[in-house]
Amino acid sequence: MKDLLVILRSSILLPPNTNAKPKPSLSHYSTKLSLSKTQTPPSASRPPLLSAARWDLAAAQRRLRYYTDLASRLAEGGRFEDFAMMAESAVASGVEPADFAAMLSAELVSAGVARMVGEGRVWGVVEVLVRAEKIGIGALKMVGGAAVEAIARECRRIVKGGEVEEAVKLMETLAGFGFSVKEMVEPSEIIGLCVRKHDPSTAIRYACILPHAHILLCTIIHEFGKKGDLVSALTVFEAFKKNSSGPNMYAYRTIIDVCGLCGDYLKSRSIYEELLAKKVTPNIYVFNSLMNVNACDLRYTMHVYKHMRNLGVAADMTSYNILLKSCCLSARVDLAQDIYSEVQRLESTGILKLDLFTYSTIIKVFADAKLWQMALKIKEDMLSAGITPNTVTWSSLISACASAGLAEKAIQLFDEMLLAGCEPNSQCCNALLHACVEACQYDRAFRLFRSWKESGFCKSFGEDYNANKYSNTGVKLAHGNSSNNMSNCTAKSHNLKFPRRVPFTPTTATYNILMKACGTDYYRAKAVMDEMNIVGLSPNYISWSTLIHVYGGSGNVENAVQILSSMRQAGIQPDAIAYTTAIKVCVERKYLKTAFSLFAEMKRYQIKPNLVTYNTLLRARSRYGCLQEVQQCLAIYQDMRKAGYKSNDYYLKQLIEEWCEGVIQNNNQNDGKFISCEETDLGGPHSLLLEKVAAHLHKRNAESVAIDVRGLTKVEARIVVLAVLRMIKENHAQGCPPKDDLFINLGVKIIGTTTAEDKFELEDAIIKLLRDELGLEVILSGTKKVNSVTSFDSYANAEKILVSNRFPAELESSARRPAVLQRLKIPRKSLQFWLRRRISTRR
Template identity: 50%
Template sequence: MQGLLADKITPNTYVFNSLMNVNAHSLSYNLSVYKHMQNLGVAPDLTSYNILLKTCCNAREFNMAQEIYEEMKKKERDGLLKLDVFTYSTMMKVSADGKMWKMASNIKEDMQGGGVRLNLVTWSSLINAYANSGLVDRAIEILEEMIRDGCQPTAPCFNIILTACLKSCQYDRAFRLFYSWKKSGIKISLSPEQKRCLDGAFTFCKEYPSSDGTILVVPFRPTVTTYNILMKACGTNAERAKSVMNEMRRSGLCPDLISWSILMDIYGTSQNRDGAVQALRRMQRVGIKLNVSAYTVAIKACVANKDLKLALHLFDEMKTHQLKPNLVTYKTLLTARSNYGSLQEVQQCLAIYQEMRKAGYQANDYYLKELIVEWCEGFLSSGSANQDFYNLDLQPKRKESFNLFLEKVVTVLQKDVDQNQIVDVRGLSKVEARIVVLSVLRKIKEQYLLGRAVLDDVVIITGHEKTSRTEVETSAVDVEHAIITVLTDDLGLEVLIGPGSCPPVSAKPNALTKSRSNLEQVSKNFTRRPQGVIKITINSLNHWLKKKVARIVQ
């Protein structure tokens, strides 16, 4: 189009319609094309409006679709347009997707008033509009009206009604309708007048004379989708779902990936982990190619039954088959734990978190942060930190702060104990810094219990001592206060403040009062400017670890 404009040739309606039709999934683009069309004085035709309606439907912009439809009706009243079946079908789909059954009813009246006969698509959307609104009886009435109008219903029309029963929790009714339709079809009475008006239109069904006119019997042929809906209607009854699946086979149909996934999900919700995994293996044996959704359902079943080890095994197996986990897969694994018992469990979860981030998915950082806080605070002698202290900072305010905090936790927990323990907490708040430091100490303690000795000091970098920005300086001071308080008062560790410029702060149990007094004195020295470095000596660490081991032994 740019080439035409460059040659000073105004594109015609056909060119604009072609552009909009190709980009029917981009509402913003098509609206800009429509506006450009008007600016150039090119009048939109019926096709232009129909494409805009389709675009609004794809974007689920139902109100905008209604506005365009009203504009089209006005043009029709003015004799500028004549709405066709495509217009009405699209608007009927808008009504169905938006659960607007009254609007669907009005569109049906508009069609009949305009002399446009409803086709299969329009009737199906009309049934869907009532079904999505939970009006099962009205949906059945529309199905019967559809047949009387001489339009043959297909399996999806019946499936829509069964799905409506499912959504409205009318599970037994779904089964009753299914078996009634399957046994004798759907029976419709036809008056003599209706029979005369549409004579020859009922070749798709059998006709039987009755005292009031004619009885039409429309056969019902269930599909795999039909049986899948019935399996969902089994709730947590896995045996009934298996029976439906066997009935599907006896009808000459083969259960598909969705059928097996539904069965696995039922096993999972009924606390039958083995049944879910066996169903997954059976799928493989019968030759069904597994996808991410199937694995995710099996993983969810394992998580629901508190078998995270098997869930992680399936997660790794899925990736060996070159299947990329989706958002649901990651979230299922990340929310599997209500707490962490060991360093390995934290590292495992953080590895999944990192993988999720690299795949481009947004993680539940706040939930993960809470679990890490609980794990880090769990080994303090006081049991847990002041909750008010955490509530000040654990609100999901800044996403970048969450990301920085979790990345720093990942970094320190991936290091071996015998490596130089340099912990950089710059850029973190005092609460986040405290959590990172505690995560390092808990890791050191757990590795020490496994026989890994501490070979070096722990150095904590809190900020640059030559900073001149007041807000950064104040923040660094708060961070140092928070870290020193937990190290000395809560853990009884000895720390050095600054690059060797301040004496050590000792917080031995037999001199606790002296320790706090000393801390207050040192605090006066660095409130004017952050010192930048806090060091936990190797001797202090070993003394603290030995006391921890002694308490465990006792």
């Protein structure tokens, strides 16, 4: 028989003895554990009346009790290393793990665990639990409520410290032991911390250890989306798909909504297409989310709607509301009317029931289109259906009248809203003030504002709202300065209970509208902005731009431009709108040099001009007086085209044509006939002529001038040639005479084709312009390019054939006809003589 001696902290534990003295402390104990199940029990002599089997069983139980009591005290004292060794030895000696765990004192072990966790040694506890699990002793059977609560407190402490990964690792381990970790820490805290740290992997691990992980994963996807972290949301979504047995419509709906929150509607489309590729039919909620995210694109939204119907998915009220929203964003009033009629038809058959959102959306569609009468008609339909308008509905109605400049109607609607017991928001108040400004009732706007600010609104409270019981109290009710009006409000409807004062809180938009109401009184506008600062509101870009407009309207261009510097001093970088407003002021007051300098300043500060900026500058002049002005506007035009804006080139072409024709109009030898763009079809792309002119006028003086008129019509070629000649004339006046011959490239002419006929007409038109109208010498020149079968004896012969439009019969049947690069040359001497002649003629 072999014995195993276990030494605990250099002390030997002795077996219990009935005659022994009281036991000293645990640190002085030692014992000798037998590996044999038939060892003589360490107790008093065997009673003679008991059988051997019963005696062995009783001895084993006493021995187990002794060891479990000892192990429990070791755990209570925090000596978990000794506790683990005791448990391992007991199991190795033949004790059943379940029996050992059952005999342990859960209270003492839990107290020891709580003590150890409180000392910050939670991972030491985990190590002991791991060792216990290996020998078959369940952790849940050893640890009680006090220990679990201590571990939960430690988890919460770790989470509050921001160490989310360590907290999740700890809970993963505890979940492996069978602990319920959901109650340890609020899931929203873990998810929120992972979202703030942009840590989707930890969030996924945490969700997987909780029940209903699929719901929690969708919540995590949405939380990442609310923070604009689409990449992390997609990471969680992919993990969801891997752990899911099939497509989950709730998850797809959530990720599509997140694409909308993050502004990536194209990604939502690819997710939808991925679902269709799996031969899965989305449900109505997925379709609605997809249409809502893509509501800015009416064409795609209607495509999804039609596809949904083709798949047999019935549209609900939300679907039609989203379609109306898309029509509103796209300003498609006609389509919105059709959808509204369809919904009304479905409601009459009992399939659908129109809700508040439907009515409010269609009202906003008409309001944005300034169709205030139709918007009011929808309001009557809404009241007839028993649906009470809310603040958004009233705001849209007031805005509809405000956009049409109907201040009286807007105020009437505002009073009706107050009588209905609906509390106005800042948008309603701003819409009413805007109505006064649009109607040029500036003083009325200020009176309303001061009245609201001093006494607020008189709002009545009641259960129902009767559309036929309006009170025609006018502005007095809104002012709230008449007690009779309040009593009338109560008397005219039996459902109204009592009036109450609702405070008015102005916003930055409110003060911006009041600044517009200042007209050209910039002192008053500046006072409004100062008041905005006093009440704790910061002027925004619109505020500063409005102030610039007010200064400009009064003719104070210098101060209007100076506001841009004031914005920078206030810590606000002027944007494109502020600069455009200042440029517009300069253009209207004929400060063109300042306007173009502001545009150059925008480019230096890397502020991208908008379409209004470009159009304002391109229409700044009614005529061009010099080459520099033409070059300046052409440079702006080219910059506009590069920025992706499309413009109407007609106005700019007229000005350039007028400037070019000035070469002929000032010619005393020949008055020259002005060929207007209105009389002649310029043809071709709108930008080709201007690009050609810009390309030639931006050349340096030292370069040899060569005009390329390929691809242009006769009128366009005329303008380009005249533009270059005027540039040469102005450079000559500044002391830069032409240094080389002037060449005009007509392009390659193929013998015997219709294109060649057109090029003869272009050539004749240019020669007529240069020789007859300007008196310049023109020489026809070019280089030949012939095929390998037929060749000309000399270039003179080729030129003769081209000019006379006659060529040998054998060339007519040839598949490859000769081609000649045709050019016109104006000798330098002829140009110089022409320039001197014009100078002497003016003298």
